[in-house]
Amino acid sequence: MKVRVRFAPSPTGGLHLGGVRTVLYNYLFARAHGGEFILRIEDTDQSRYVEGAEQYIMDCLRWCGLEPDESAEKGGPYAPYRQSERKQLYREYAEKLLESGHAYVAFDTTEDIEKMRKDQRIDEHTPAQYDHRTRGLMLNSLTLPTERVNELIASGTPYVVRIKMPENHTVKLTDMIRGEISFDSSLVDDKVLLKADGMPTYHLAVVVDDYLMKITHAFRGEEWLPSAPVHVLLWEYLGWKSHMPQWAHLPLILKPDGNGKLSKRDGDRLGFPVFAMNWTDPKTGETTKGFKEMGFLPQAFVNMLAMLGWNSGTEQEIFSLEELVKAFSIERVHKGGAKFDFEKAKWFNHQYIQHTDDAKLAELAKPYIEEELKSQPADSRLTTYDLRLVVSLIKDRCTLLPDFWSQGHFFFATPEIKEEAAIKDKWNDQKQQFFTNWLTEIQNLLDWTAIPIETNFTELLAKYGLKKGDVMLPLRVMLVGGKYGPGVFTIAEVIGKEETIKRIKRVLG
């Protein structure tokens, strides 16, 4: 049987890194088994519909290089891939369940249910659920005579279809990561399957669609584990038990400090992205930063995510997507949740920057440099340089793409002197004279490359009885503006004689 897996997000906002990891594991599993990876949009909650979210999800997958084989956009043999467009389909199965007695119709209003929860409260903290203990107290096809039920339906009274969870039944399932798990059916509530607006809930839709789309393996977040018995029972009641996919419930990604699931707010609070790409809420206009825009390479992002909850059992940490396809196995996914570590994420990106060739890097860094150049004087230069050269000089100082500006700005624009003390402290006439004289010396220097420049510099130094250590840092600050960067004479070579002289003169006055 052909392996078919799916990622089934609800298009309600930014794509969380946990979601991308779920996509990744699905993708790797499908590729490794010569199977298909499907993107199914779970938009059954009309009240949570968010404009643009679906397109955004696909953009994120494209950026990550994890594109589905079948989707609403691409189409495929099991279309439509948007649950809202499959609405009519689900009712048939709900009715099947009604007929077999595994589901019932309920007319209770939200207020009725709230009242029941309050009255039947189990203890002071926990309201009762709609289950085998309380359904007999409610307005449904179990308590009402059939004629009355038909009458209510005929008169247009809103109703939902609920699953009738059996009592004292142990529901078992085998999870590829966790092994055998069992639940007591008496403790699970009678979940709504079909809402009053005719849309299915996740519980019905996921089972029906996984069956119809011939999904063989279902990977999802651990937060779904508690409702898994409902899904298992549904597979059974619909008569599809032998087609049920193999489950794998993925561990959660936790916030770095404190406890709990990593949320968008944690990113804002701690200064790192949580979404794959920038997400702008169409209602508030508020933009949340993404890994892409913060300067991550998609390959680094994906590699980092792969290692968050999985490892190959070897010491290898850097994997290309192809290598991941070969090495990945769902059984080696960790059971426990992992706290997200942004420092480690940055390390991955640094590794990828070092291993990316200069031409490609130059291309990636260019937009960031161009953006910064907009606020620089017009004579600033980008086009006069081979960006590849600059990039090769500073890449090992760069962790994120914007670092190419902060580490290399002095190649493009005359820098502001930020470490004036490094020049002014211990400054004296001797140094003043030395630099003044050197300026005339280099006017005549024919070979403007790092080594001759340095030789010339060192030789003149001796005549003034100065030590190299006395003037190297001042020279650097004159050219760079701060105490960092590649070799000073290399910088002088790259920015050119004229610019070098200009920057030194500026300080000598």
Place this chain on the structure above:
RNA sequence: GCCGCGUUGGUCAAUCGGCUAAGACGCCUCCCUUUCACGGAGGAAUGACGGGUUCGAUUCCCGUACGUGGUACCA
């Protein structure tokens, strides 16, 4: 509260009964570098707790604690 799942250094983690418990990130020290990085060499730092099973438990079992998820006409 109840139910599920989990628990090896600060973080990610290896180990599938023999441990002097890998490796990586981060941190610290030193070397390299007349800057900052990169690189190199070192270092500190780990089995939640209590019972079993066993010649031997990090590893298997049971409790407890802690964490986390769920407990919606949200997914």
